[in-house]
Amino acid sequence: MAHGGSAEWNASVLEAVTPLERTMPVAVAFGMADPNSLQHAVDTLEHRGVNRIAVVRLFVSVESFRHDIEYFFGLRQDPPKRFAAMNARKGPTPPPLRRTAAVVLNRSGLSDASLMGEVLAERALAQSTSPESEAVLIIGHGMGNDSINDELITRLDTLANHVRARAPFQKVVIETLREDWTGKRAKAEYRIREIARGADEHGLRLIVIPFRLSGFGPYREVLEGLPYVADGLGLLPHENVTRWIEQQAAEALGNAGRPTVSQRSGAAF
16 A cells, blocks of 8 residues: 555655565555555455465555555455545445455554665765765654654654765754644744755755655745755665565464454454
8 A cells, every 4th residue: 555646656665665565465545545455455455365464554654544555455344534534525434345255454554664764865876975974864754743753753763874874974863743633734844944044154055855655845945045955765766665565564463363353254364
């Protein structure tokens, strides 16, 4: 599962997933837990004879859309309020998906993965010319809840240790834009621009790296008029994303003996 975006964004995800087809059937569902996309993916896999499905969510946080996903896969009975609110004018929340295969969800997000720390380090080094006179700014999407956002920053800061370990940068800073929350975003934009100004005032060349699955997001507009360098790449393209998907699927399928729900029988597997 992936958020989905432009044709280029989607293509980068499909490129990362394609190598997995050599070892297992794979289907991709774009959208924010979109039931139509999910149903198509399930139907595709079941048509190929699949009876166990690992649902790997390509999200920064493992909690993103979790309620929605668990509901649509029949792993919980209460419909997601977020989905119901967004679709109030379109009618009731759709029912759970039709399926006969057992499903199990992956258990961590991209921000929990050491493999992504390696990607950040490679991105920084690829753009670095003299680490001793450079600073690195890593920007994530962010969360609405303050405590959850703080937890995300802590996880990203842990991943940033890979950057710190690879080169003597003067500073490696984590920020989140909190993109979907207007008031919080305004404050975050101010902090991010102040970091860029501060780096310039101290004679530091600023390298900006997005912690996003693909692309540079809205950060070019946020940093407009300020000096920085960026290659515009998110976590993709990188083989570590493919490795992470494969690991998540293997771990989930390895735990397939733990309780999940079968739509056909309602029994635990």
